[in-house]
Amino acid sequence: MDQTRSFVAVAEELHFGRAAERLNMTQPPLSRQIQKLEKSVGVQLIERDNRKVALTTAGRAFLADARKLLIAADQAPLTARRIARGRAGVLRIGFTATSALSILGQVLSTAAEHLPQVDIDLREMVTREQLAALNSGGIDLGLARPPIDPDRFESKLVQTESLRLAVPDEHPLTQLDRPVEAADLRETPLIMHSPLKARYFYDLAIRHMPIQHGNVVHTVSQILTMVSLVGAGRGVAFVPESAARLGIAGVTHLELAEQARDVVELHAIWRRNHRNPALTSLLEILGDTPLRSGHRPG
Structure with missing residues (x-):
């Protein structure tokens, strides 16, 4: 690196005396530095005689890269310190499709405001995929649904919202002047969550509303698919409040x-033994920052 600094000084000053003074050294060792560099590169970089100093064609090309190299070298310690403090680096965040409708944007805005040097890598995954990716180190943070294994993961509740019933616009249930009750659904075709691929929402639905399984006409795993089927008039469905933000017509x-x-x-979930300083910084910020999505935070 000293040879590169010596070359850049001579190339910019085009005078060995001034370059030596700029580097706080004498001319003989400066000349030796340039000679060693040219020997290492294998070409002549500087033409010099008693009257002038000039760059060769190769020297002019080398100067551009040498300047970039010095800038990178000067930045490297600062970048390392920022990464160690959690102020730079990469955060890989897994998220469910419905979290993108609600809390994800605020998490990203918070990160951008407080950790602008941290790059965010987003991965859309269902909860079980997030847990597997957290285990394998594929992601650093998940925005996912319970249940959460407390022996493997730490978590923070970042959002609560209501369970709602999505119905076609002209459905008779829209004429009720009260909340929907179980008896209102007795003869109603139902689009239901898969008990295997959408277990969390399946359990929520059957826990809070007695389900007539004979009424189930479709079983799906994605909220978007479910609401789209409602819009097509195929039935009604239990969905999180944030699903209204999908803006699907006719629902x-x-x-x-x-x-x-x-x-x-919805919980933020991370491995107990994580070693990403950027994640530590984000979690500290999220702990001090109320997250709101139009619903009462948990």
Whole structure:
């Protein structure tokens, strides 16, 4: 690196005396530095005689890269310190599709405001995929649904929202002047969550509203698919409140009567033994920053 600094000084001053003074050294060792560099590179970089100093064609090309190299060398310690303090680096965040409708944007805004040097790598995954990726080190942070293994993961509740009933716009249930009750669904075609691929929402639905399984006409795993089927008039569906933000035409979201307020939980989840300083910094910031998505935070 000393040879590179010597070359850049001579190339910019085009005078060995001034370059030596700039580097706080004498001319003989400066000349030796240039000679060693040219020998290492294998070409002549500087033409010099008693009257002038000039760059060769190769020297002019080398100067551009040498300047970049010095800038990178000067920045490297600062970057290392920022990474160690969690102020730079990469954060890989897994998120569910519905979290993108609610809390994800605020997490990203918070990171951009407080950790602008941290690069965010987003991965859309269902909860079980996030947990597997956290285990393998594929992601650093998940925005996912319970249950959470406390022996492997730490977590923070970042959002609660209500469970709602999505119905076609002209459905008779839209004429009720009250929340929807179980008896109202007795003869209603139901689009239900898969008990295997969407277990969390399946359990929520059957816990808060008695389900007539004979009414189930479709079983799906994605909220977007579910609401789209409702919009197509195929039935009604239990969805999180934030699903209204999908803006799918022909769908009305109704309140449920069975204690369904603020029962849908979203957690930030991370490995207990993580070693990413940027994650530590983000978690500290999230701990001090209320996250709001139009719903009452948990």
